[in-house]
Amino acid sequence: MRVSARAQRIQPFYVMEMAKTAGAIAREAAGSEHPMVYMNVGEPDFTAPPLVQEAAERAIREGRTQYTQSMGLPELRERISAWYAQRFGVQVPARRIIVTAGASAALHLACLALIDAGDEILMPDPSYPCNRQFVSMAEGRAVMIPSTAAERFQLSAAKVQEAWGAHTRGVMLASPSNPTGTSIHPDELARIQAVVTERGGITLIDEIYLGLSFDGAYSHSALALDDDIISINSFSKYFNMTGWRLGWLVVPDALVPVIEQIAQHLFICASSVSQHAALACFEPASLAEYERRRAEFKARRDWFVPQLNALGLTVPVTPDGAFYAWADCSAACDKLFAGRSEYNSEMQTPGSWEFAFELMKRAHLAVTPGRDFGHADTARYIRFSTANSMAQLHTAIERLRAVLA
Numbered sequence: 160m161r162v163s164a165r166a167q168r169i170q171p172f173y174v175m176e177m178a179k180t181a182g183a184i185a186r187e188a189a190g191s192e193h194p195m196v197y198m199n200v201g202e203p204d205f206t207a208p209p210l211v212q213e214a215a216e217r218a219i220r221e222g223r224t225q226y227t228q229s230m231g232l233p234e235l236r237e238r239i240s241a242w243y244a245q246r247f248g249v250q251v252p253a254r255r256i257i258v259t260a261g262a263s264a265a266l267h268l269a270c271l272a273l274i275d276a277g278d279e280i281l282m283p284d285p286s287y288p289c290n291r292q293f294v295s296m297a298e299g300r301a302v303m304i305p306s307t308a309a310e311r312f313q314l315s316a317a318k319v320q321e322a323w324g325a326h327t328r329g330v331m332l333a334s335p336s337n338p339t340g341t342s343i344h345p346d347e348l349a350r351i352q353a354v355v356t357e358r359g360g361i362t363l364i365d366e367i368y369l370g371l372s373f374d375g376a377y378s379h380s381a382l383a384l385d386d387d388i389i390s391i392n393s394f395s396k397y398f399n400m401t402g403w404r405l406g407w408l409v410v411p412d413a414l415v416p417v418i419e420q421i422a423q424h425l426f427i428c429a430s431s432v433s434q435h436a437a438l439a440c441f442e443p444a445s446l447a448e449y450e451r452r453r454a455e456f457k458a459r460r461d462w463f464v465p466q467l468n469a470l471g472l473t474v475p476v477t478p479d480g481a482f483y484a485w486a487d488c489s490a491a492c493d494k495l496f497a498g499r500s501e502y503n504s505e506m507q508t509p510g511s512w513e514f515a516f517e518l519m520k521r522a523h524l525a526v527t528p529g530r531d532f533g534h535a536d537t538a539r540y541i542r543f544s545t546a547n548s549m550a551q552l553h554t555a556i557e558r559l560r561a562v563l564a
């Protein structure tokens with residue numbers, strides 16, 4: 160069967176391929192003394208707190224399961240608006256908030272609304288793999304700009320200016336970022352926004368991990384900077400609701416009816432049960448629980464990152480948010496693969512991909528190799544997800560130590 164050129168352009172999502180192998184090894188290791196430790200999955204190990212679960216059950220029992228407005232439940236949009244004011248001190252009117260089926264749908268809608276065939280979108284390398292595909296599905300082209308540790312693995316105004324060409328439509332950022340957990344400094348963002356605005360472009364920023372920010376210098380929403388910035392967010396990460404498929408985007412007033420119309424056709428609405436449940440995320444007891452969990456994520460980072468550094472898996476920039484550690488495994492690869500005949504030809508210099516498989520097989524430790532996140536330097540890096548218990552993090556470090564001894 161002939162598939163579309165669009166479908167053929169889509170690249171594999173390697174993390175999903177790794178997950179399949181991890182699953183197979185995990186089945187073999189189940190019940191053994193060394194069951195698999197998962198540090199490859201980018202989702203919180205917590206589930207929705209009790210009030211949210213109860214609200215979902217109530218919505219189902221009371222039959223509040225019909226379609227909602229495409230823009231989302233008005234009271235949910237109001238609560239998200241109030242959360243911006245309370246948590247980030249920024250006024251975001253509910254009329255500019257559109258509730259979606261996760262940040263994924265929000266990113267898809269934004270790309271469809273703003274990108275024409277041949278338009279180019281600048282984004283840092285490394286960055287979240289799906290973004291390139293969203294741009295491609297809108298017939299645009301993602302232009303990956305290698306970003307360095309000195310730039311916190313983010314774009315800089317100077318690089319945006321240099322890379323801006325005749326077909327450039329705008330920039331796509333994520334702060335804090337997946338895979339690095341590092342944020343863009345608000346001053347640099349302001350400089351980027353000035354470059355973009357001067358050229359009549361668009362700034363899309365994914366703030367899905369902003370709730371899980373650990374450093375006051377970075378925990379500012381880009382929405383404080385300019386009403387024209389498009390911000391994507393989600394209930395998946397800070398609110399611990401990945402499988403509930405609920406997110407939102409904030410757009411300038413002029414874009415609201417455009418996005419609404421596309422959303423009506425594509426999705427009708429986000430899950431009504433999830434929306435009713437999400438109202439309870441903003442109850443004081445739920446917010447207190449989310450803050451307790453944020454502190455737990457920070458404690459894990461504080462323990463785990465120095466441990467990696469001590470093992471020579473250097474994390475060049477300490478993550479200021481999210482639950483990832485982006486570690487340089489090149490020294491560890493040299494050590495692990497030295498003298499191994501299958502790897503001694505230059506054609507097969509082993510990198511993070513081989514390292515990740517080796518860890519899975521020998522240490523029953525699943526991590527994500529850099530390959531998914533870009534091209535520039537990603538064979539050097541692996542991503543650890545610290546969304547796991549302290550006990551599991553300790554086990555992971557013990558196993559890494561044994562493999563690298």
Ligand SMILES: Cc1ncc(COP(=O)(O)O)c(C=O)c1O
Pocket residue numbers: 201260261262263264287333336337365367392393394395401405406
């Ligand atoms: C940066 C980033 N954006 C978007 C998503 C998708 O999130 P959602 O579950 O809200 O669709 C993810 C998921 O890992 C992510 O890391």
